[in-house]
Amino acid sequence: MEDELWELIEPLLPPWPRKAPGPRPVDDRRCLQGILHVLYNDVSWQLLPLELGFGSGQTCWRRLGRRHEAGVFETLHGILLAELHAADALDWTRACVDASHIRAKKGARRPARHRSTAGRRAVNTI
Known part of the structure; x- marks a missing residue:
């Protein structure tokens, strides 16, 4: 990861709790590189090699969750x-809008009409 990108990301990271139990945490930059390695290469978290120095896949996965909850990636975006x-x-001429992210406005802003079944007799199926 380039230093210029890291300088944007580092201030967004939530501070590590000083009294956190367990071993000393993996360096934030190395752990983020592990996260990017897994996502870019489409490998499972369990298959992240320790030899690369990113920490375990479990560590990177937990750190990804913490950063997501803290809104780091949304802010960075x-x-x-x-x-x-x-x-x-x-180049906005190549932009595409995915309809699953846009609320559809259908008709009036009144509640839907519900049909009452109270006045009808139930059909005997026996």
Whole structure:
């Protein structure tokens, strides 16, 4: 990972609790490189080699969860988009909108009409 990118990411990371139980935590930068390695190479967390120095797959997976809960990746995404926009490096003509992320506005803002079944007799199926 390049130093320039790390300088953007490091201030966003939540501080590690000083009284956390267990061994000394893996370096944040190395752990993030492990997370990126797993995601980029599409390998399972269990298959992350310890020889690469990223920490165990379990450690990287837990750290990914903590950072996700802290909103690190969402904030980083916003920062990177702002930088690309400022540099005029975004090509919006190639943008695509996924309808699963957009709320559909259907009709009026009144509750749906419910049909009452109280006045009908039940059908005898015996």
